[in-house]
Amino acid sequence: MKGRFRPSMAWLHTWSGLVVGWVLFVIFVTGTASYYRADITRWMRPELVQAAPVAAAELPKAAERAVAYLETHALKARTWFIGMPQPDRPLLDLFWRTRPGAPPGHVLLDPHTGREAMVRDTEGGDFLYRFHYELHLPPLWGRWIVGFCAMIMLVALVSGIVTHKRIFADFFTFRRGKAPRRSFLDAHNVTGVLALPFHLMITYTGVVALTTFYMPWGVTTAYKGDTRAFFAEAGWITTPRPPVGRPAALAPVGPMIAQALATVPERLERLTVTNFGDAGATIVALFEEPHGLAHTPTHIAFDGASGALLEIRGGDLKPAAKTISTLIGLHVAHFADTGLRLLFFLCGVMGSAMVATGLVLWSLARLPKPDATPSFGLRLVQALNIGSIAGLPAAVAVYFLANRLLPLGLADRGEWEIRAFFAAWIVAALIPLARPHRRAWSEMSMLVAGLCLAVVAADIATVEAHPLRRLGEGEALFLWFDGAMLALAALFAFAARKVARHRGPSRSEPRREPVLAAPAERACA
Amino acid sequence: MATRDRPITLRERASVAGRVVLAAGGGYGIAALSAALLSLALPLARPEAVAAATLASFVLMPAIVVAVFAMRSLRRAALMLAGTALVLGSALALAMRGAP
Numbered sequence: 023m024k025g026r027f028r029p030s031m032a033w034l035h036t037w038s039g040l041v042v043g044w045v046l047f048v049i050f051v052t053g054t055a056s057y058y059r060a061d062i063t064r065w066m067r068p069e070l071v072q073a074a075p076v077a078a079a080e081l082p083k084a085a086e087r088a089v090a091y092l093e094t095h096a097l098k099a100r101t102w103f104i105g106m107p108q109p110d111r112p113l114l115d116l117f118w119r120t121r122p123g124a125p126p127g128h129v130l131l132d133p134h135t136g137r138e139a140m141v142r143d144t145e146g147g148d149f150l151y152r153f154h155y156e157l158h159l160p161p162l163w164g165r166w167i168v169g170f171c172a173m174i175m176l177v178a179l180v181s182g183i184v185t186h187k188r189i190f191a192d193f194f195t196f197r198r199g200k201a202p203r204r205s206f207l208d209a210h211n212v213t214g215v216l217a218l219p220f221h222l223m224i225t226y227t228g229v230v231a232l233t234t235f236y237m238p239w240g241v242t243t244a245y246k247g248d249t250r251a252f253f254a255e256a257g258w259i260t261t262p263r264p265p266v267g268r269p270a271a272l273a274p275v276g277p278m279i280a281q282a283l284a285t286v287p288e289r290l291e292r293l294t295v296t297n298f299g300d301a302g303a304t305i306v307a308l309f310e311e312p313h314g315l316a317h318t319p320t321h322i323a324f325d326g327a328s329g330a331l332l333e334i335r336g337g338d339l340k341p342a343a344k345t346i347s348t349l350i351g352l353h354v355a356h357f358a359d360t361g362l363r364l365l366f367f368l369c370g371v372m373g374s375a376m377v378a379t380g381l382v383l384w385s386l387a388r389l390p391k392p393d394a395t396p397s398f399g400l401r402l403v404q405a406l407n408i409g410s411i412a413g414l415p416a417a418v419a420v421y422f423l424a425n426r427l428l429p430l431g432l433a434d435r436g437e438w439e440i441r442a443f444f445a446a447w448i449v450a451a452l453i454p455l456a457r458p459h460r461r462a463w464s465e466m467s468m469l470v471a472g473l474c475l476a477v478v479a480a481d482i483a484t485v486e487a488h489p490l491r492r493l494g495e496g497e498a499l500f501l502w503f504d505g506a507m508l509a510l511a512a513l514f515a516f517a518a519r520k521v522a523r524h525r526g527p528s529r530s531e532p533r534r535e536p537v538l539a540a541p542a543e544r545a546c547a
Numbered sequence: 548m549a550t551r552d553r554p555i556t557l558r559e560r561a562s563v564a565g566r567v568v569l570a571a572g573g574g575y576g577i578a579a580l581s582a583a584l585l586s587l588a589l590p591l592a593r594p595e596a597v598a599a600a601t602l603a604s605f606v607l608m609p610a611i612v613v614a615v616f617a618m619r620s621l622r623r624a625a626l627m628l629a630g631t632a633l634v635l636g637s638a639l640a641l642a643m644r645g646a647p
Contacts, residue, residue, distance in 0.1 A: 031617065034613070034616045173608060173609065180609050180610075184613075226605065229605050230605060234601065236605075237579065239579040239586075239604075240583055240596075240600045241586070243587050243639070243642075244587055244593055244596065244597050252594060256594035257594070342595045342596075342599040343598045
């Protein structure tokens with residue numbers, strides 16, 4: 023702060039990282055899990071795993087059944103969203119909003135009959151995915167908090183890079199035998215520096231994913247605030263069509279879907295129906311994005327009253343718009359197949375570890391002398407650290423457990439799973455307050471390990487199609503998921519053992535002056 | 548730099564708080580001004596200018612935060628931001644008059 027650049031950046035890194043660290047940890051963990059969002063959803067609906075995929079020739083008829091259902095159940099809605107059957111979810115996923123504030127309608131239909139599907143009610147991986155950017159808050163609040171934390175994360179990354187004198191050597195430095203602060207500092211550096219390109223990319227692209235939400239001012243001046251006009255002119259969406267005010271029946275959707283399927287080779291993902299019952303009704307078919315980095319799905323718009331094809335958008339973007347699409351594509355990583363997806367996942371795990379070790383490092387660097395009582399600030403940080411780093415994994419494990427153990431006929435079952443998630447998190451954050459700090463770490467880690475094992479046990483016990491019950495036959499998804507849970511259990515059990523065996527922080531180390539944060543130690547040495 | 552033996556003075560706390568406010572508010576404000584200005588001023592097609600200007604503003608913001616904390620004094624940082632905002636703001640006013 024006194025004109026020395028590097029120390030001021032070290033200070034900035036420490037404090038910017040601390041104030042948003044807990045939220046960042048939550049964002050990183052749920053975002054990392056979201057790389058396997060479809061798989062998590064599939065795991066949470068075990069009834070569907072055996073279901074046969076829906077053939078493309080069936081889709082036009084399925085779409086007509088969806089529209090027939092909506093015409094009887096959702097006439098008051100403004101827009102219908104029809105999720106078409108996918109390989110991982112061979113059902114029609116209907117969603118509609120009536121008016122702001124009212125709970126949206128949501129139902130799953132059997133595409134062959136048009137009747138409501140017999141499947142357990144769950145949010146699945148979508149809950150973790152939305153938590154990643156809305157924190158289960160009202161969207162406006164959640165997104166602004168996440169965006170604010172992401173910007174601070176960018177600041178922490180930039181200032182963190184600047185504090186490193188020997189960033190390359192940090193790749194290879196891990197002093198595990200030394201004082202815990204050294205080990206945590208090295209772990210923070212290794213996880214931070216090794217996956218640094220990923221961290222920079224994912225943070226920046228994460229902000230860009232909600233570009234016009236966070237930075238609408240360009241749209242304000244150039245488009246008078248009309249975001250949809252901007253999107254349409256840039257080529258991301260089809261031109262919005264306002265209602266005409268003259269009633270007109272919706273033409274049969276089957277032929278439109280057949281025409282769309284014949285035009286685009288990709289998989290049909292979703293239909294959006296607006297202004298139905300009006301002569302200005304529009305049906306937009308959204309396709310899976312073509313293979314490649316950019317997130318450029320094809321949209322085809324049909325006139326709802328006549329069934330005529332209006333326009334085809336997507337793919338033909340200009341450089342800046344294409345850049346935004348590519349950045350968003352990089353963030354969501356739909357292009358990544360098995361190997362690359364795993365790499366992204368591991369980078370996300372490293373990001374979570376970077377945030378977690380950074381938070382712990384802050385508290386380790388400020389441990390009081392043996393005879394002094396810890397300050398309120400330190401105790402608060404310690405409580406929040408353990409409540410997020412151990413509490414969130416415990417809550418996610420309980421979310422999975424609830425999916426397997428709650429009675430299938432329970433009303434609002436999906437909502438109860440989420441309640442179980444938050445109840446577990448609150449309990450897991452409160453227990454450590456009543457325990458000595460280091461004991462609390464090892465106990466909570468053991469608890470997380472135990473919960474992960476319980477998920478595996480519940481999976482094997484309740485899913486009849488589980489490969490372990492059929493001598494290896496059946497869906498491999500369950501094995502992969504349970505394997506990941508076992509790995510998580512092993513990780514936390516290992517951490518618990520480490521903390522329990524450790525003699526305690528060495529007090530012989532001379533105290534550093536505290537304004538200079540830990541990451542700067544070497545920079546200033 | 549302050550050591551732990553000496554309590555942190557109110558002045559120091561205020562200086563840090565001032566920088567935090569300046570970095571957050573000023574960083575976003577200047578990024579927003581630049582996005583609004585460049586959306587109109589860049590010699591590109593309209594959607595391209597908006598997209599490019601908005602992308603650039605997300606790089607500008609952390610740069611300004613870093614600059615605010617790296618400046619020698621809070622006053623100097625505030626002056627720098629005020630000057631930049633003034634230039635951007637007047638240019639924006641001109642651009643908006645030019646392209647109604």
